[in-house]
Amino acid sequence: MRGDQTLVADRELRQLLRTGTFAQVLDHALNVRGLSLERVQRHLAAHGVTVSRAALSYWRHGRSRPERAESLRAVRLLENVLELPAASLMSRLGPPRSRGAHAEPGTVDRRRLWPAHSRLLAELDAPPDSQLRQLDIHEHVQLNEKRQLAEVRTRLVLQALADRVDRCVVYHWNEEPVLPVITDVRYCRLGRVRTNTAAGATVSELLFDQRLSAGECAVVEYVTAYSPGDDELTYYHRRFTRPVRQFLLQVGFAGAAPASCVPYRQTALDAPRRTGGRLWIGASNTAHLVVTDAGPGIIGLTWDWD
Known part of the structure; x- marks a missing residue:
């Protein structure tokens, strides 16, 4: 079952799907579904996508956002796991951010x-x-x-x-x-x-x-x-x-x-x-x-x- 029936009963989630950010929708959907990050991580791994629990937590709280190809695959799977409408998370990511100046060779910013x-x-x-x-x-x-x-x-x-x-x-x-x-x-x-x-x-x-x-x-x-x-x-x-x-x-x-x-x-x-x-x-x-x-x-x- 897709999330449409659940959305009817969840007014706040319906509102977030219209006006919310990626992090807000993800966080609320996780709370509504009662899924822990560890359980979500295991589900993604079962479909061949590896994402750390720390990364999922960063996404959930708006501290970072998925940009790598593997991370974007995870987002598409999350829409299914959380029973959200197709592209409801992907559409909130927007264009890739500029990385700005590069760190010196052999280091990471x-x-x-x-x-x-x-x-x-x-x-x-x-x-x-x-x-x-x-x-x-x-x-x-x-x-x-x-x-x-x-x-x-x-x-x-x-x-x-x-x-x-x-x-x-x-x-x-x-x-x-x-x-x-x-x-x-x-x-x-x-x-x-x-x-x-x-x-x-x-x-x-x-x-x-x-x-x-x-x-x-x-x-x-x-x-x-x-x-x-x-x-x-x-x-x-x-x-x-x-x-x-x-x-x-x-x-x-x-x-x-x-x-x-x-x-x-x-x-x-x-x-x-x-x-x-x-x-x-x-x-x-x-x-x-x-x-x-x-x-x-x-x-x-x-x-x-x-």
């Missing part, structure tokens, strides 16, 4: 990986990513016994590529309504913090103990604390706009270890995941991934208890 954070970065007058090189990143992700994200401990080793570099900027995005908080800052000071709760976005300054000249390095450590959410965490990733010499990601499970855990990479938020082989989880209930000389993009782990 941070607006592509952090589309919900652009306004916050502007408010901070954030320095360009090109001021610092990421030599080493170590993140330890801890889940609680309810399989929810509890905290992330991060250690960064950074090298200045210009003179008078005195800070770095870190980004966070969270689907839960309560945004994370940075605590236990070491070898630096927490500066200004800007948030957009509706978009789930946080941008924070970390002020170095001393101003760096080109070639000098800084080490900073901090903990990102998360409030308990409603959903189990099934993946974690870090987004890189520039190459990193070494990235160590550890995920600790306070309860039972998952049945499987695999690494994955993405070139963009709406790009398909390229997964690797299954990782070993030992007596410590911790999985780890070490990546050296990684290019820009997304690197993470995903796991499953079933």
